[in-house]
Amino acid sequence: MKIYFPLLLTLLAYCAAPAEAQSSRPKLEGMWSDPPATVVGSFCFFACTDTGIERLNKLLDDPANDARPTGQLIQEAKNFEREYLRARLTPEALKLYPLDPLQDPGYLQCEPWGLARQMFAPHQLEVRQIGKDRVELRYGEWAARRTVYIDGRKLPTNPKPSPMGYSVGRWEGETLVVETSGVKSNIANWPDAAGSTQHSDQLHITERYARSADGKTLLLTATMEDPWSLREPMVLKKIWNWAPDQKITPYDSCERPAQPTKGAKP
Numbered sequence: 001m002k003i004y005f006p007l008l009l010t011l012l013a014y015c016a017a018p019a020e021a022q023s024s025r026p027k028l029e030g031m032w033s034d035p036p037a038t039v040v041g042s043f044c045f046f047a048c049t050d051t052g053i054e055r056l057n058k059l060l061d062d063p064a065n066d067a068r069p070t071g072q073l074i075q076e077a078k079n080f081e082r083e084y085l086r087a088r089l090t091p092e093a094l095k096l097y098p099l100d101p102l103q104d105p106g107y108l109q110c111e112p113w114g115l116a117r118q119m120f121a122p123h124q125l126e127v128r129q130i131g132k133d134r135v136e137l138r139y140g141e142w143a144a145r146r147t148v149y150i151d152g153r154k155l156p157t158n159p160k161p162s163p164m165g166y167s168v169g170r171w172e173g174e175t176l177v178v179e180t181s182g183v184k185s186n187i188a189n190w191p192d193a194a195g196s197t198q199h200s201d202q203l204h205i206t207e208r209y210a211r212s213a214d215g216k217t218l219l220l221t222a223t224m225e226d227p228w229s230l231r232e233p234m235v236l237k238k239i240w241n242w243a244p245d246q247k248i249t250p251y252d253s254c255e256r257p258a259q260p261t262k263g264a265k266p
Contacts, residue, residue: 027129027174028127028174029128030126031125031126033246034241035122035239036241039056039070039074043074046121046122046191046238048238049234049236051084052080055076055077059073081191082191082194085190088231089231090228093230097196098194098195098196099198108256109256112142114183115163115164115183116188116189116224118139118142120236121140121141124243125240126139126248127176129150133149134147134149134150135150135176138248139248146164146167148178149168150171155168155180156181159181161182161184163184165205166180166182175209179205181204182201183201184201185201186198200226200227200229202226203225204225204226206223206225207222217240218241218242220240221235221236222235222237222238
């Protein structure tokens with residue numbers, strides 16, 4: 001069983017294209033949503049790595065796996081990817097890995113997600129350029145918003161930590177490059193929800209957003225650096241589909257789980 005990833009190849013070729021060749025291509029502004037209904041889209045539903053994709057390719061190329069369900073191969077490759085992640089975590093982060101989903105503050109207290117988790121949420125992402133000095137990123141999960149300053153300013157030396165951090169960016173042709181620091185210590189969903197751990201407020205993220213040549217997909221390549229949780233930089237990817245008919249609605253559906261009655265038996 002052989003599979004090719006024309007989507008990623010097209011996107012990567014686009015990212016490498018000279019600026020003059022990109023000038024006629026559509027910009028990033030607009031609404032994006034769930035990943036494409038493809039094997040790689042399913043694998044990268046939250047986030048993925050090149051290592052995980054390579055492992056998935058090997059499994060799909062192996063004739064011994066021809067009779068196995070694709071979903072089973074995706075899960076095996078995802079398990080391999082988690083071990084790749086585990087090997088790159090510091091001893092401090094390993095003490096918390098993997099975090100118990102039932103202890104998630106988003107579940108227990110309806111606490112909005114921080115950036116290291118929010119940026120890989122599988123649902124809507126809206127990109128809007130506001131004037132010449134800002135880009136706004138708005139997410140379907142929690143209806144969260146980020147401001148990216150593209151007026152030439154530098155990242156502040158010691159920004160006050162906040163859930164979404166402080167972001168500055170620039171355009172390289174049609175690619176939006178964003179650098180973020182000052183992200184408050186929180187849960188990091190890399191590479192997916194089942195492999196989450198904690199990051200510190202020393203987290204630094206470099207994001208590159210590029211639209212495919214046909215305008216139908218958006219690729220994020222994010223380099224994560226955190227001396228507290230990661231032994232070395234980690235590169236994660238995410239894919240969205242173009243979804244101009246979708247809208248982001250107020251996030252008001254979160255319900256805290258019922259707390260046990262005082263004195264009640266467990």
